[in-house]
Amino acid sequence: MRTRTRDRWSRRAIDLVAIENSSPLPRLEASLKPPPPAPSNGQIRCRSPSAADLLHPAPSQDGHDSRVKRARQESLRDRIHRFRGVILTFSVPLLLVSFVLYLMPRAPPIAYPGRKEVPGSGVRVVGSKSYAVIFDAGSSGSRVHVYCFDENLDLLHVGNEIELFDQLKPGLSFYAKDPQEAAKSLTPLLKKAESAIPVALRPATPVRVGATAGLRALGEVTSEHILQAVRDLLQQKSSLKFQSDWVTVLDGTQEGAFQWVTVNYLLGKLGNSYQDTVGVIDLGGGSVQMAYAISENDAATAPKVSNGEDSYVQQLFLKGTTYYLYVHSYLHYGLLAARAEILNAGDGYSNCILEGYNGSYEYGNEKYKAASSASGASFPKCRSDVIKALNMDEPKCLHMKCTFGGVWNGGGGDGQKNLFVASFFFDRAIEAGFVDHQVLAAIVKPKDFEDAAKRACKLNFNVAKATYPRVHYENLPYLCMDLVYQFTLLVDGFALDPHQKITLVKKVKYGDAFVEAAWPLGSAIEVASAR
Numbered sequence: 001m002r003t004r005t006r007d008r009w010s011r012r013a014i015d016l017v018a019i020e021n022s023s024p025l026p027r028l029e030a031s032l033k034p035p036p037p038a039p040s041n042g043q044i045r046c047r048s049p050s051a052a053d054l055l056h057p058a059p060s061q062d063g064h065d066s067r068v069k070r071a072r073q074e075s076l077r078d079r080i081h082r083f084r085g086v087i088l089t090f091s092v093p094l095l096l097v098s099f100v101l102y103l104m105p106r107a108p109p110i111a112y113p114g115r116k117e118v119p120g121s122g123v124r125v126v127g128s129k130s131y132a133v134i135f136d137a138g139s140s141g142s143r144v145h146v147y148c149f150d151e152n153l154d155l156l157h158v159g160n161e162i163e164l165f166d167q168l169k170p171g172l173s174f175y176a177k178d179p180q181e182a183a184k185s186l187t188p189l190l191k192k193a194e195s196a197i198p199v200a201l202r203p204a205t206p207v208r209v210g211a212t213a214g215l216r217a218l219g220e221v222t223s224e225h226i227l228q229a230v231r232d233l234l235q236q237k238s239s240l241k242f243q244s245d246w247v248t249v250l251d252g253t254q255e256g257a258f259q260w261v262t263v264n265y266l267l268g269k270l271g272n273s274y275q276d277t278v279g280v281i282d283l284g285g286g287s288v289q290m291a292y293a294i295s296e297n298d299a300a301t302a303p304k305v306s307n308g309e310d311s312y313v314q315q316l317f318l319k320g321t322t323y324y325l326y327v328h329s330y331l332h333y334g335l336l337a338a339r340a341e342i343l344n345a346g347d348g349y350s351n352c353i354l355e356g357y358n359g360s361y362e363y364g365n366e367k368y369k370a371a372s373s374a375s376g377a378s379f380p381k382c383r384s385d386v387i388k389a390l391n392m393d394e395p396k397c398l399h400m401k402c403t404f405g406g407v408w409n410g411g412g413g414d415g416q417k418n419l420f421v422a423s424f425f426f427d428r429a430i431e432a433g434f435v436d437h438q439v440l441a442a443i444v445k446p447k448d449f450e451d452a453a454k455r456a457c458k459l460n461f462n463v464a465k466a467t468y469p470r471v472h473y474e475n476l477p478y479l480c481m482d483l484v485y486q487f488t489l490l491v492d493g494f495a496l497d498p499h500q501k502i503t504l505v506k507k508v509k510y511g512d513a514f515v516e517a518a519w520p521l522g523s524a525i526e527v528a529s530a531r
Helices: 002-021 061-072 076-082 084-103 179-184 187-195 199-204 220-237 252-266 296-300 335-344 379-389 424-432 446-457 461-467 473-493 519-529
Strands: 130-137 142-149 164-168 207-211 247-249 279-283 287-294 313-318 321-331 358-363 366-371 419-423 441-444 502-505 507-510 513-516
Touching: 130 199, 130 519, 142 187, 142 519, 164 187, 179 220, 187 220, 207 220, 207 519, 220 247, 252 279, 252 287, 252 313, 252 321, 252 419, 252 507, 252 519, 279 424, 279 473, 296 321, 335 358, 335 366, 335 379, 335 473, 379 446, 379 473, 419 424, 424 446, 424 473, 424 502, 441 446, 446 473, 461 473
Parallel strands: 130 207, 207 247, 279 419, 419 502
Antiparallel strands: 130 142, 142 164, 279 287, 287 321, 313 321, 358 366, 441 502, 507 513
C-alpha cells in the first residue's frame, strides 16, 4: 500500500515538473501546418480533445506499437457496443418523425390551367392542347365557337383560323312550342364543331350551351323544356365532355362579366391595374350589358340590391390580380326587344318606321303592328317615343348616380373612360355606312349614330333599299328606329357625352389573327382554367 502511494506521488511530481518546463502551446497557423515535434523531454501531445493535455511517454516503442495494433483490431461490433448510447439517443427521434410523416395525409397533385390530364397519371402534360366548345344561344340565332388553348391558356389556331365560328338562324326561342326541334336545330353546328377537334381529345373537350335574353323572355317553364331537349341531344349524340349544368340560361351578370373578360384578355389587359382595363357595352337582341372595373372603395359602397336581383359588383381573380367588376344587364333593352316595346307604345303606327312600309314585327312569340305614319319617320318624334317607351325619363334613381330605370351606374371612374362597344352597335354602324365594312374595329362618337339616324329617318322604304344595300331586308323598315335607339341609349341611358370617343368592335387583333369580341371566349377561359 505504501509503495502504491509513493508511486502515485512520484508521478504527480514528474507531471508538474514537465508542465513547468514546457513552452506554451504553438498557435494555429493559417496554413494549417502540423504542430512542431514533441519537446525533447519525451512527452507526447494527445490530438484528441477529450484526452489529457499531456500523457506519460511510453516506456518503450514496442509497448506503443502494441496499443496501436489493438486499437486497429477493434471490430465493428465492438465499436457499435461502445457507442450504443449515442446511437440510441439519435435513432429513437428519427424513427418517431418518420412514423408521423408516414401517417400524414397527402395533398392532391396541383392542377395547372390548360394542361391536359393523362388518364391514371394524376399530372398534366406540359405542351399539350386543350379545346372548348361554346354555344351562344341568342335571341336572333345560334352560334358555335371552338377554341384551342396551350398550357399557358394562350389561344392556338383551330385549323387555319384562331377559332372555329359558325352560326345559323333562327334561335332556340323561335321553337318555343317544339323543344325537340329547338335542340335539333343545333345539330349542324355540333357536327362542325366536333369535326374540328382531334378524335382522341373529344372526350376531354367540354361543351357548354349558354342561352341569353331571348330564351329568358320565354319564361322559366318553356325555356327549361328547351334546355332539357338540348341536354338530351348532347348526351345522346355528342362525343364531347358534357355535364347537365353546362346547358343553362346565362344571367345578365354572367354574360356581361364574360364579355369583359373576353375583350380585356384579347387586348392583353388582364393582370394590369383596374385603371388600365377597358369597359364594355354589349348590345344584344334581348338585353344590353355594361361592365367595367371599379376601385375597391367603390365596390365596398355599392348599393344593396333587392332579393332575387343580381349584385352590382362581381369579384374576379385573373392573372394574379383581383378585380371588382361593376356589371349590370338590362333585360328588355336589347335591340330586338326594344323594337317590340317601341311599337307596342304606338297607336297603330310608328314615328320610327320608314315611310311606305306597312307590316308586322314578331318577337318572343308576339306580333306587333309595324306601319309608318302618313308623314313617314321623324327623328325628333321617334326619339321622344323611344324615351317614353323605355321609361328613360322617369326619375326612379335612389342613388347618387344612375343610368336609367333606377339602376346604379357603378360610380364611373377610370375603368369606364375607355369603352369598347360591341354587337348590334357595330352591325348597324356598318350597315348605315359611317364605318367601313372592311374594318373590324373603329373609333366613333355617339353623335355619329345621331347623324346616321337623321339621314335614315328622312327616307321612304323603297329609297332606303337602294341607299343601304348592306341592310338585310327584314331589318330595313327599322333602320331609323334602331339608330335612334342606339344614340338615345348611349347618351340618355348611359350618360355618355355625344362627342366622347368610343371603340366599335367586332373582332380584336390577337397576335397575327382577329378574334370575335363576344362573351363565349370568356366562358371558354373559365372552363379551361377549371381543368
